[in-house]
Amino acid sequence: MSTSPRIICSALSFAWPDGTAVFDGLQLAVGPGRTGLVGVNGSGKSTLLKLVAGALTPTGGRTDTVGEIGYLPQNAALDTGLRVDRALGIAGIRAALLAVEAGDASEENFAAVGDDWDVEERARATLDQLGLGHVGLDRTIGEMSGGECVLLRLAALLLARPSVLLLDEPTNNLDLYARERLHAAVAQWSGVLVVVSHDRVLLDLVDRIADLRDGEITWYGGNLSAYEEALAVEQEAAERMVRVAESDVQRQKRELADAQVTLARRRRFGQKKWDTKREPKVIMAQRRREAQVSAGKYRIMHTTKLAEARERLDEAVEAVRDDDEIRIELPATEVHSGVGVLRLRELRLRYGARATGEFTIHGPERIALVGRNGAGKTTLLRTIAGELAPVSGEAQALVPTRFLPQRLDVLDETLSVVQNVKRFAPAASDNEIRARLARFLFRGARANQSAGTLSGGERFRASLAALLLAQPAPRLLMLDEPTNNLDLASVRALTAALGSYRGALVVASHDVPFLESIGVTRWLLLDGELRDTAGPSVHPAIESGD
Structure with missing residues (x-):
């Protein structure tokens, strides 16, 4: 089995405590590269990331991940009294380094440092990469802005070097300069990355789009712009099929109406022959029964055709996205x-x-x-x-x-x-x-x-x-x-x-x-x-x- 990083969701199901279902048997496989996860509000994008990250437990199925996961949730607050090195996850290694430099060559300190002798240099380089070069490792979170805290959390993930990175609306509350820094970090990412975002610039950096709709994933190659072009072609074809199906329904309605007029005419003609008694009663009764059977088949045929046409129309309408636009006059x-x-x-x-x-x-x-x-x-x-x-x-x-x-x-x-x-x-x-x-x-x-x-x-x-x-x-x-x-x-x-x-x-x-x-x-x-x-x-x- 391949050891390359990946995410696999098998028959994944999840419902909220009140019984509201979000997923029912979702199948998903994500390999290396940058994936943009899109979908309307409430479709379950953030919930899916939480399930993959282990922040939520599925009600059915399972998620499997090859590789260490790094997860940046939406609007996650940091303790304002927390020091920057602790937020980066390197406080223990720094303390061991300082102890070794001070002459304490204990095995415990060497074990704490491991191979991270350059951790401070890497931390400062990562902070600088994200525009946080001015932030000292001994500063507290309370001295930083909200946008800087988001970048600090991203810096902690980059330092941990996870092979699977999950980002949920990472550019929210970032100023333009900070967004550019984050865009650059995403563009350089080489592992598995799944990002939920409404930031068009960020989504134009991904390799593929996963469209989450009605509990299912549809894949589109390329970035957001390519996805929108492909979607526009799909929707144009779907709307054309609706028009064709609507036309077919109208035609079947007319044919059914014509059939009913024809049957009514036949009934009147048969009744007239019965009333005038031009043929023996036994023969006329036989012909009436045959006519009734034939009329029933004729009616059923046209009714069935109309039902089939309506079914095709329903399927065509279902393929057209109901992403309504606000249309107002003010x-x-x-x-x-x-x-x-x-x-x-x-x-x-x-x-x-x-x-x-x-x-x-x-x-x-x-x-x-x-x-x-x-x-x-x-x-x-x-x-x-x-x-x-x-x-x-x-x-x-x-x-x-x-x-x-x-x-x-x-x-x-x-x-x-x-x-x-x-x-x-x-x-x-x-x-x-x-x-x-x-x-x-x-x-x-x-x-x-x-x-x-x-x-x-x-x-x-x-x-x-x-x-x-x-x-x-x-x-x-x-x-x-x-x-x-x-x-x-x-x-x-x-x-x-x-x-x-x-x-x-x-x-x-x-x-x-x-x-x-x-x-x-x-x-x-x-x-x-x-x-x-x-x-x-x-x-x-x-x-x-x-």
């Missing part, structure tokens, strides 16, 4: 060109960031707010939204404003989606709200779901709907890292929704492809001071301090 959000929507005067924020002089945003500008983790982007948005008071100066919103934070806490967990929207639009009727929620893909019973039971993608859509359907309509909309934890289909839905928004838009994000897809007209960099910049291409030199 005329009330319109802001005419040149109208001021926000004015900042000599603004100083908590933690030191500032906007010197007078800074004005006009409608309907689409502004990307970029900067390193910890630069103050969220603080600026919360100050504009009125959630935080500035240290000095003024942030004056001149139009109705809404803010969607990263934590998506605008919803009341105990209320339904309809009731949550009603909180923001009290004058709107339930029927009006339901009609508009259907455009956000909350149709029928889905609109009655409690906010506390929504998936990540559904929660985001409900939050966005509540803000965009608010009264008065928002003419300045601010979003803080809106694509974090969204699958690719949800990102497309968000892009479509923002395409209908006619007001001024400010988006803090590190997701450059997304920012470009929503038609950003102005780029603002917050790097101690807020200023206009030419675009995202300038960030490496600015953010790295080079």
Whole structure:
């Protein structure tokens, strides 16, 4: 049997304690190379990685891995009091090295060091590779930003040299510079790598795509761009088959109707002959029985053909993906060109960031707010939204404003989606709200779901709907890292929704492809001071301090 690293899932099944099934007999084999695992929110991508990593126990089947596993989960917090060398897993080896250097040549110390005499050099080289060269091994986690902690966890995995690496949304909360460092590390990976991500740049570095849908994996060779091209061809063919099947159903319906007219005509003719008694009664009765048998066969034949046509239509429809897009009209959000929507005067924020002089945003500008983790982007948005008071100066919103934070806490967990929207639009009727929620893909019973039971993608859509359907309509909309934890289909839905928004838009994000897809007209960099910049291409030199 081959000893090359690999992952094998055999008849893998898993259900949550409430009985909700995620997988039922999943088969999966992943060999060396970079694999991008994609699928809609709730399809089980993170659950699958946890099962492979051993963080969850399957309810049936098994997972087998050849090679040591390294696993980077989503949003895993580190103890703020933890030292960097402990987070890297080298504290014990460092202590033994220091003891040997101090003259303690005990067998215990030599055993602890093993072959890792250069562990400190390798640790510093790995930290430097990920843009953490300034981080000392004796520093504590509490002195580092959230993005630096993600890179530190990746550094620990790289130092451990696992042959199987599992990454779950690794670029969430990373600034543009940190993302580039992570992209470079992934591009150089030589073992088995499985990554779950909505980061298009990262997914364009993989060798193959595993599409998880309805509890099954479909494989596509090449990166994300190649996958989307292949999927588009598949969907075009599937939609063509639907049209053919629909046409066949209509034809079979017409033939059945024609058959029924023919049979009715025959019955009338037979009845007329019976009434006129032109032939002996015995012969006429025999002919009636034969006609009834023939008519029954004729009817069954056409009914069967119609049923078969409908079955082919159902199969064709099933092959078409139901990844609906948000289609809305928001005329009330319109802001005419040149109208001021926000004015900042000599603004100083908590933690030191500032906007010197007078800074004005006009409608309907689409502004990307970029900067390193910890630069103050969220603080600026919360100050504009009125959630935080500035240290000095003024942030004056001149139009109705809404803010969607990263934590998506605008919803009341105990209320339904309809009731949550009603909180923001009290004058709107339930029927009006339901009609508009259907455009956000909350149709029928889905609109009655409690906010506390929504998936990540559904929660985001409900939050966005509540803000965009608010009264008065928002003419300045601010979003803080809106694509974090969204699958690719949800990102497309968000892009479509923002395409209908006619007001001024400010988006803090590190997701450059997304920012470009929503038609950003102005780029603002917050790097101690807020200023206009030419675009995202300038960030490496600015953010790295080079």
